[in-house]
Amino acid sequence: MLKAVIIDDEREAIDSLTFDVENYCPDIKLIGTSQSIDEGYVLIKEYSPDIVFLDIDLGKNTGFDLVTRLKENELFDQTNVIFTTGFNQFAIKALKNKAFDYLVKPVDPDELVDSIERLKEELANTSTEQSTKFKKVNFDQSGSLTLNTQEKVYVCKYKEIVRCQSERNYTKFYMSSGKSILVSKTLGEYADRLEQNGFFRPHKAHVINLSFVDSYIKQDGGYILMTDESTVPLSKNKKEEFFAVLNRN
Numbered sequence: 001m002l003k004a005v006i007i008d009d010e011r012e013a014i015d016s017l018t019f020d021v022e023n024y025c026p027d028i029k030l031i032g033t034s035q036s037i038d039e040g041y042v043l044i045k046e047y048s049p050d051i052v053f054l055d056i057d058l059g060k061n062t063g064f065d066l067v068t069r070l071k072e073n074e075l076f077d078q079t080n081v082i083f084t085t086g087f088n089q090f091a092i093k094a095l096k097n098k099a100f101d102y103l104v105k106p107v108d109p110d111e112l113v114d115s116i117e118r119l120k121e122e123l124a125n126t127s128t129e130q131s132t133k134f135k136k137v138n139f140d141q142s143g144s145l146t147l148n149t150q151e152k153v154y155v156c157k158y159k160e161i162v163r164c165q166s167e168r169n170y171t172k173f174y175m176s177s178g179k180s181i182l183v184s185k186t187l188g189e190y191a192d193r194l195e196q197n198g199f200f201r202p203h204k205a206h207v208i209n210l211s212f213v214d215s216y217i218k219q220d221g222g223y224i225l226m227t228d229e230s231t232v233p234l235s236k237n238k239k240e241e242f243f244a245v246l247n248r249n
Contacts, residue, residue, distance in 0.1 A: 002120070003047065003220070006033045007040035007066070008055035008084065017053060017084065017107055024109045025116050037066045044070065048078055048233055050221045051119070056085040056094070067097050074204040077236035078221065080119055123221070141198050141211065145190070147173060147183050154181055158197045162212045162228050164190065166205040174230065176212070202234045202242055210245065 004021065008014050014033050021028050031047050034040040037058055044052060054063040063083060070076035080100040084107060094102040100122075101115045141158035148154075156173065164173045166187035173181045187207060194207050201207045202224060214225045216234070224232040224242075234242060 001029050002050040003031050004028050004051035005043050005049045006053045009035045009058045020109050020112055024113050037061045052079050052081045053084050054081050074235050147181050161209055163208040202238050206232045208232055
C-alpha cells in the first residue's frame with residue numbers, strides 16, 4: 001500500500017481527485033490533504049508519503065515553490081511528485097523539476113491509473129526482494145561523546161548510541177539501553193564527529209550507528225530498520241553511499 005497526499009488550493013479539485021484515487025487506485029491510501037504550501041510541507045515532513053499529488057497554481061505560490069522547499073530540506077527524494085494542473089504549458093517545467101508525472105485537470109481516471117501503475121512498476125524494479133539483511137558492522141567505537149543537558153552532563157560511549165534525530169534546534173539521542181537524551185544543540189553540531197566514529201547520516205534529520213543497522217526494507221518507499229526496531233528514512237541521494245559504506249566494512 002502506497003501512501004499519498006493531495007495539495008491543491010481548490011476544495012472541489014481535492015474532492016474530485018480523492019474520489020478517483022479511492023475508486024480507481026486500491027493500492028493507494030490517502031493520508032491527508034492540504035490547500036496551502038505551508039500545510040502541505042508539514043504534511044509531507046510528518047508522514048513521508050510515497051506520492052504527492054501537487055497542484056501547480058496555488059494562489060500566491062506555485063507547486064514549484066514547494067518542490068524547491070522540499071529539495072532544500074532533503075525531503076524531495078523521499079517521495080514521488082505527480083503534478084496536477086489545468087495548465088498544460090507547465091508540463092516541460094514539471095518534468096525538469098524531476099516530477100514523476102504530470103496530469104492535466106480534470107484528471108482522467110485512466111491516465112491516473114496508468115501513472116500509478118508505472119510508479120508501482122518503477123518501485124518494484126528497484127529489487128525483487130522486500131528487504132536486504134546486513135552483516136553486523138564492527139567498528140572501534142571505544143571513544144565517547146559528552147552530552148550536556150539542563151539536568152546533567154552525560155558521557156556516552158559511541159557503541160551505546162543507536163541513533164540520533166533532529167528536533168528543530170534540539171537533538172535526541174537514542175541509547176541501546178532504551179534511554180533517550182534530549183540536547184539543546186542541532187544535529188549538525190554532532191554529525192561530523194559521529195560520522196568519523198562509525199555513524200552514517202542517511203537523511204538530513206537522522207544519524208545512525210551502522211553497528212545497529214538490522215536491514216533495509218524496500219517496502220513503502222524504502223527505509224532502514226535498526227536493531228531496536230526503530231525505523232529511519234533513507235534519502236534517495238544517500239542510498240548509493242549507504243550501501244557502499246556497508247560493503248566496505
